[in-house]
Amino acid sequence: MRRTPQPQRDYAPWTDPAAVPLVRFESVTKRFGDFVAVDELSLDIYRREFFALLGPSGCGKTTLLRMLAGFETPTEGRVLLDGEDVSRLPPYRRPVNMMFQSYALFPHMTVAANIAFGLRQDGMPKPEIKTRVDEMLELVQLGPFAHRKPHQLSGGQRQRVALARSLAKKPKLLLLDEPLGALDKKLREKTQFELMDLQYELGLTFVIVTHDQEEAMTVSDRIGVMNQGKLIQVAPPGEIYEFPATRYVADFIGDVTLIEARVTGTAEGETHLSRLGAGADDAPLLCRPGNGAAAAGDAVAVAIRPEKVRISKQKPEDAAVNAVSGQVWDIGYFGDFSIYHVRLADGTTVKAQEPNQSRLAAREITWEDTVWLSWAPEAGVVLTG
Numbered sequence: 001m002r003r004t005p006q007p008q009r010d011y012a013p014w015t016d017p018a019a020v021p022l023v024r025f026e027s028v029t030k031r032f033g034d035f036v037a038v039d040e041l042s043l044d045i046y047r048r049e050f051f052a053l054l055g056p057s058g059c060g061k062t063t064l065l066r067m068l069a070g071f072e073t074p075t076e077g078r079v080l081l082d083g084e085d086v087s088r089l090p091p092y093r094r095p096v097n098m099m100f101q102s103y104a105l106f107p108h109m110t111v112a113a114n115i116a117f118g119l120r121q122d123g124m125p126k127p128e129i130k131t132r133v134d135e136m137l138e139l140v141q142l143g144p145f146a147h148r149k150p151h152q153l154s155g156g157q158r159q160r161v162a163l164a165r166s167l168a169k170k171p172k173l174l175l176l177d178e179p180l181g182a183l184d185k186k187l188r189e190k191t192q193f194e195l196m197d198l199q200y201e202l203g204l205t206f207v208i209v210t211h212d213q214e215e216a217m218t219v220s221d222r223i224g225v226m227n228q229g230k231l232i233q234v235a236p237p238g239e240i241y242e243f244p245a246t247r248y249v250a251d252f253i254g255d256v257t258l259i260e261a262r263v264t265g266t267a268e269g270e271t272h273l274s275r276l277g278a279g280a281d282d283a284p285l286l287c288r289p290g291n292g293a294a295a296a297g298d299a300v301a302v303a304i305r306p307e308k309v310r311i312s313k314q315k316p317e318d319a320a321v322n323a324v325s326g327q328v329w330d331i332g333y334f335g336d337f338s339i340y341h342v343r344l345a346d347g348t349t350v351k352a353q354e355p356n357q358s359r360l361a362a363r364e365i366t367w368e369d370t371v372w373l374s375w376a377p378e379a380g381v382v383l384t385g
């Protein structure tokens with residue numbers, strides 16, 4: 001679907017204190033009886049942003065989206081759209097469209113009729129509907145399929161019809177609830193890129209709900225990680241991955257090892273730590289940049305991504321890296337890389353990811369080997385929460 005090269009995205013209105021958000025959740029709480037589905041949540045989303053709400057099942061993502069669309073009313077707090085309080089406006093009075101998890105198309109209608117449906121309901125004149133439908137068909141590259149019925153399409157094509165239908169009214173804001181849930185992995189990846197291109201080309205604001213962290217990382221400008229009705233961290237994907245705010249975020253996004261440790265001192269952006277359960281001979285750990293909130297004596301976790309950990313038979317000579325030794329407990333072979341699970345003496349399992357640059361037969365490290373794991377002080381993040 002891509003037609004023009006997409007420039008490097010350097011769009012970051014959330015860093016500009018003067019930027020006016022398109023969407024503002026102001027201390028929004030939603031209760032269902034005694035159950036708190038969304039808990040005093042505040043969040044700003046900006047025009048032309050692709051925002052992903054990510055979290056485990058039941059954390060309140062869909063409820064938040066439904067409050068934005070107008071299908072639910074906040075119990076407390078306000079939802080603002082373009083500065084206007086829309087908390088109590090019905091869905092049809094909002095410049096918002098929502099594409100649902102089950103993007104049910106009308107089975108008896110053709111692709112074109114499905115796309116035209118909302119426009120007809122709005123009373124748009126026929127010639128204008130035709131022009132708009134053609135434009136949408138072209139956008140999702142389904143022109144030749146205009147007269148087919150949904151059952152004559154593949155899953156991915158149906159998905160694109162649903163997208164075209166949600167886009168037809170050119171909503172300021174499109175909300176997508178697990179839009180790619182029904183697709184297989186390959187098609188899902190392809191459609192992710194198509195979604196990004198569409199959003200970018202049309203200059204729209206997308207808010208997507210997903211529990212697939214890879215999807216959120218791929219498509220979005222910023223991710224909001226939710227747990228139990230609260231937003232735990234809101235940041236661009238790279239920042240969430242490299243600088244998770246809490247153990248929960250570190251563990252939820254990507255693969256990670258959390259090493260329990262105690263802070264022994266902090267100085268000039270460096271945090272010195274001793275690993276809990278470390279033997280008398282174990283070297284102290286060092287993390288950089290330091291976490292400002294950690295003070296000497298604090299119990300913390302050091303989060304390390306497996307791809308930042310090197311594995312070797314010999315102790316690394318470089319004294320500037322952190323090094324621990326253990327025994328290979330498990331090896332996961334993924335073709336292009338392998339993940340080694342290495343058990344330290346105290347039972348902690350540390351994961352190391354190594355690219356498979358040589359063939360299997362040449363692989364040097366195997367089960368039960370005693371190995372050294374090492375990582376740079378920059379690779380670990382000290383987490384207090």
Ligand SMILES: Nc1ncnc2c1ncn2[C@@H]1O[C@H](COP(=O)(O)OP(=O)(O)OP(=O)(O)O)[C@@H](O)[C@H]1O
Nearest residue numbers: 032035037055056057058059060061062063064211
């Ligand atoms: N109408 C309702 N009445 C009672 N409880 C509800 C209602 N809607 C949602 N809930 C509850 O609120 C919580 C949050 O639901 P929500 O659908 O927002 O979660 P989610 O994060 O979108 O989950 P999933 O990824 O499974 O869709 C859940 O525990 C759910 O059971």
